[in-house]
Amino acid sequence: xTKRQKRMVAVGALVLGVGLAAALGFTAFRKNMMYFYTPSxxxxxxxxxxxxxxxxxxxxxGSLKRGEGLAIEFVMSDCHNAVPVHYEGVLPxxxxxxxxxxxxxxxxxxxxxxxxTILAKHDENYMPPNVAKAVGEVDGKHSCAxxxxxxxxxxx
Amino acid sequence: xxxxFHQLASPPTFYRFADVLAPWLFGFAVLLIGVxxxxxxxxxxxxxxxxxAFRIIYIHVPAxxxxxxxxxxMAVAGGIALIWRMKLAEVAVVSAAPVGASFTALALITxxxxxxxxxxxxxxxxxxxxxxxxxxxxxxxxxxxxQAYSDPRAGARACAWLALVGLINVPIVHFSVTWWxxxxxxASILSVEGIRNPKISGDMLWPLLVSLGGFYLFFGAVWLRxxxxxxxxRERNARWAQAMVVA
Numbered sequence: 001x002t003k004r005q006k007r008m009v010a011v012g013a014l015v016l017g018v019g020l021a022a023a024l025g026f027t028a029f030r031k032n033m034m035y036f037y038t039p040s041x042x043x044x045x046x047x048x049x050x051x052x053x054x055x056x057x058x059x060x061x062g063s064l065k066r067g068e069g070l071a072i073e074f075v076m077s078d079c080h081n082a083v084p085v086h087y088e089g090v091l092p093x094x095x096x097x098x099x100x101x102x103x104x105x106x107x108x109x110x111x112x113x114x115x116x117t118i119l120a121k122h123d124e125n126y127m128p129p130n131v132a133k134a135v136g137e138v139d140g141k142h143s144c145a146x147x148x149x150x151x152x153x154x155x156x
Numbered sequence: 157x158x159x160x161f162h163q164l165a166s167p168p169t170f171y172r173f174a175d176v177l178a179p180w181l182f183g184f185a186v187l188l189i190g191v192x193x194x195x196x197x198x199x200x201x202x203x204x205x206x207x208x209a210f211r212i213i214y215i216h217v218p219a220x221x222x223x224x225x226x227x228x229x230m231a232v233a234g235g236i237a238l239i240w241r242m243k244l245a246e247v248a249v250v251s252a253a254p255v256g257a258s259f260t261a262l263a264l265i266t267x268x269x270x271x272x273x274x275x276x277x278x279x280x281x282x283x284x285x286x287x288x289x290x291x292x293x294x295x296x297x298x299x300x301x302x303q304a305y306s307d308p309r310a311g312a313r314a315c316a317w318l319a320l321v322g323l324i325n326v327p328i329v330h331f332s333v334t335w336w337x338x339x340x341x342x343a344s345i346l347s348v349e350g351i352r353n354p355k356i357s358g359d360m361l362w363p364l365l366v367s368l369g370g371f372y373l374f375f376g377a378v379w380l381r382x383x384x385x386x387x388x389x390r391e392r393n394a395r396w397a398q399a400m401v402v403a
Contacts, residue, residue, distance in 0.1 A: 007239045014320055022324045026335075033336040035282035056337060092276030094205060102339060119276045124344040126210060126356040128201035148337050 034150045036102050038078040041151045042113070055083065055113055056102040056121065056147050064097050076103065076113070079144035083107075087115040094120035098142050121146065165244050167387045168396040174380040185374035192367025200360045212270040214364060218371035220263035223291060224326050226256035226375065230298075231323040234316030244383075246312035247390065249319060250302045251382035255375060257295035264288060275339060283332035284340035291329060294322040308390055 001009075026033060036056035041047060060082060063075035071088040074097075085103055095101060100121035105114045123142060127135075163169050196214030203210035230252040237245035267285070268278045279285065298315045305311030333342045344355040354361055391397040 004239060011235050011238055011320060014317070015323060018321055018324045022328070026328075030336070033283050035280065035337050035339055038337075090276075092274070094274060117276075119280070119339060120274065121339055122206065122274055122341050124342040124350070124355045126203050126213075126344060126360050128357060128359065129204040131357055132204035146333075146337070146342060150337065 031150055034148075036147075037150050038147045039076055039081040039083040040078055040149050042083055042107060043081045044151055046151045050106050050108070052104070052106050054102055054104050055085075055115075056100065057083075058142055058144065058147070059095070059097050059099050059101055061097050076101065077144075078147040078149070083113050084111075085113045085115055087118055089117070091118055092120040094122060100142060100146060165242055167243065167391050167394075168400075170244055171384055171387055171396075171400065174384050178377045178380040178384075181373045181377035181380070185370050185377055188366050188370030188373060190370075192363045192365075192370055195363030196360075196367060200363055201357075203360075206274055209270060209273050210360075212266050214367045216263060216266040216270065217364060218368045219259045219266060220288070221368060222371055222375055223256060223260035223263050223288070224329060225372070226252050226259065227291065227294070227319070227322070227326055230256065231319045231326075234319040237316045238313060238320075243309075243390075244387070246309060246316070247383050247386045248379075249298075249315050250308075250312050251386050252379055253295050253298045253302070253315070255378050255382065257292060257299060259371075259375070260288065260292045260295055264292065277339075280339050282338040282340060283336040284329065284338045287325060287329045287332050291322075291325055294318070294325060297322075 036054035037047065039055065039057050042053075042055060047053065055076060057076040057078040060075040060077045063073075065073045067073065069088070070090070071086070072091070073084065073086050075082045076085050077083075085105075087103065087105075095118065100123060102119045102121055103113065103115035104117045108114050123146065164173060193214055196211055200211070202208050230249050233245045233248035233252070236242055237249055264285075267288075271280075272278045298318050301318055302311045302315050305314060330343075330346070332338060333340050334347070344350055345361075349355075356364070388397050388400065
């Protein structure tokens with residue numbers, strides 16, 4: 001083997017080795033890379049009761065109820081399971097029914113998720129308002145695909 | 157063709173070649189960025205959900221795309237520099253890093269400015285944002301490592317190794333939104349589905365593609381100019397470089 005071939009092998013081995021290490025590492029720590037849990041994870045009962053966590057899903061259609069002041073209640077769904085959410089505070093502009101949201105909070109004793117902050121999760125679709133109306137985005141466009149279950153590896 | 161490449165690898169030939177090419181790249185870059193940004197800000201319709209806030213994509217998306225592309229190019233040049241000991245590839249590695257770092261910072265800053273009104277937060281530690289920040293640190297590490305060497309050739313080779321180690325972060329940034337739950341949305345164009353049927357309407361898409369093209373040409377022009385400077389400095393004792401400065 002010439003010196004150049006040796007260097008070629010060294011460069012190739014480095015890139016492959018780092019890639020393999022990363023693949024193994026991220027497979028082992030998949031859970032830790034997830035930014036939020038889904039209602040399915042929460043209801044599967046594998047998470048510590050009452051633990052503070054981020055919960056992501058869609059605001060279910062027709063579930064939004066406004067209480068006194070800034071208080072709201074809605075149902076968050078990942079198309080398989082749903083969790084009632086209670087929140088009191090400022091909402092992002094994009095918040096509405098059918099929208100993907102991520103809530104930080106905990107499950108209380110009555111099995112209501114009490115949120116302290118709510119972020120809107122935008123999806124990858126961009127279109128002008130008239131097109132949105134034409135394709136009926138109100139029902140069709142928002143999908144549960146971005147809300148992957150953390151505790152079951154299969155749904156990715 | 158092959159001999160042409162060999163000639164181009166010699167510093168004086170490259171210097172003259174870049175001198176001719178760079179102004180053209182720069183001219184077309186200004187033209188395309190101008191058209192793309194005008195189209196994005198004035199011709200494209202507002203988004204059905206975000207309104208005018210979405211218009212940041214005409215800067216944010218090209219900057220983010222370049223942050224990954226430049227890193228990949230830098231790692232490829234690094235591999236060539238290490239295997240074939242090619243001087244010009246070493247120059248390419250160290251010249252690309254500050255430009256890549258700038259685009260990464262631009263992508264992060266524009267993303268934060270968009271995130272506050274859209275998501276409700278400037279920053280969250282989700283996989284996409286975190287891995288893009290790691291990319292910025294990788295660039296910073298390469299810039300710092302290069303400065304730490306007094307021998308520029310040894311410094312460039314050390315940078316090349318670091319660039320190759322960090323290459324794994326490029327697919328991580330790109331696929332972070334597919335592999336893991338993140339606040340950042342998925343890819344609208346560069347996904348299996350999106351490449352055939354972009355998830356962005358045509359009248360919003362064309363200014364983005366024009367702007368993307370302009371940003372890539374701009375990077376090409378800046379890269380060539382930075383490489384010219386670096387070559388000139390490294391070859392400052394050579395007769396051709398001295399003749400170039402006097403002339």
